[in-house]
Amino acid sequence: MTGNRSAEMAQARKARMVGIVIAGTMIVWMGLQFLGGTLGLPERYAFLFDFAAIAALIWALVVTAQIWRARRDDKG
Incomplete structure (x- = not known):
């Protein structure tokens, strides 16, 4: 029972982190x-910002898939 509760808490922490990463x-x-x-930066910086955001969102997607699979496996 304690192991199941700690696994649920770990999943909740991961889910919270994913939410913070997506919003941030x-x-x-x-x-x-x-x-x-506003500052008139070159377009290459805009692409750099875009790629950094895409990388963070891909990470969030991967972790969300891990959470989903773990919950699915726990239900049996």
């Missing part, structure tokens, strides 16, 4: 896009 990525990405346009 979008806020930072939008801010950097705005800042880049």
Whole structure:
């Protein structure tokens, strides 16, 4: 029983982290896009910001899939 509870807590922590990463990525990405346009930065910086955001969102997708599979396996 204790092992199952700790596994659920670990999954909840992972899910919370995914939510924070997704929200933070979008806020930072939008801010950097705005800042880049305001300062007149070259387009290559916009692509750099885009790729960094894509990398963070892919990480979030992978971790979300891991959480989903772990919960599916726990239900049997």
